[in-house]
Amino acid sequence: MHELSIVASIVDTVTETLAALPDTSKGARVVEVRLRVGALASVVEDSLQFCFGIATEGTTLEGSRLVVNVLPVVMHCEKCDEDVEIEGVQSFRCPKCGEPCSDLRQGRELEIEAIEIDEIDEVEEKI
């Protein structure tokens, strides 16, 4: 249930990013926010979406889409000596040889990958 604090942090980061953009991008509107969330990141997409609607009200992110790209767990299997994708999060065994794996290579990500913005063209602005 910490999705609201996570979303609040997303709003802060995106707002800071917009402020740091060059002058030509001033007044840009955020259309989409893309996240990369690992299957072990402990956040629920429905909850994120719900909180996103609330937390973005009255900000430059208001009305934007939140796209959550869920990344599967990837472990390094010592026996096969390669990175293997684990299906689900109920068993951390190599799907090829069945060996238990403890070396996590992907799955805890919680990051903003990119934002899509609409910039107001100068010509448009003059009209």
Next chain:
Amino acid sequence: MTTRIVELRRGILKKNDELAAELRASYAAAGVLVLNLVSSPGTGKTALLELTLKELRARGARAAALVGDLETDNDARRLRTSGAPVRQINTHGICHLDAEMIGKHLDGWEGVALGGLDYLFIENVGNLVCPSSYDLGEKIRVVLLSVTEGEDKPLKYPTMFNSADAAVITKMDLAGPCGFDRETALKNINEIRPGIRIFETSAKTGAGLQEWLGYLEEARAGRII
């Protein structure tokens, strides 16, 4: 109107992660072993910690605790009976501790300096979900599971169990009356976190405590990664 993509690739909890990295460096510089205790509410974190603090002090070690709860300082008062310095952190509704809260409570903790400690225990808010996302700079994350909770807890909360470095099964004195299936519980923990160190304790009878204390001493001496 021009549509443009701005790449960020920025961690959402980056601020917490950076603070946690600073804390980790200060713990290492002070030579204090820091453990983060996580579990559901009522698993027995405080009971295990009460005994642990008492026993470590009896062995001449300098141990202290930070304890997190939404409200009340009941746990801190209870833990202080061990004689160890204990500071309560009230989160007032927040479901986890974060690195900033730890930093703030370490600063200005009267009579306690990291350099004067061998062990610092952080008892997190009782919650098996949210605390898993927040690094507190700890060396060891300990997840607790009581025999009254059911053997499938690791399967239900894989994110927490997978992020732990050690697991403690508590209330072993109730294993019989609860019909606790020990083999299944051990199997489930290992399925989610293969190879993790598992302790089976009872704060009531003291069972398993020596092994747990031995582990802490080994970890303190840097013999366990």
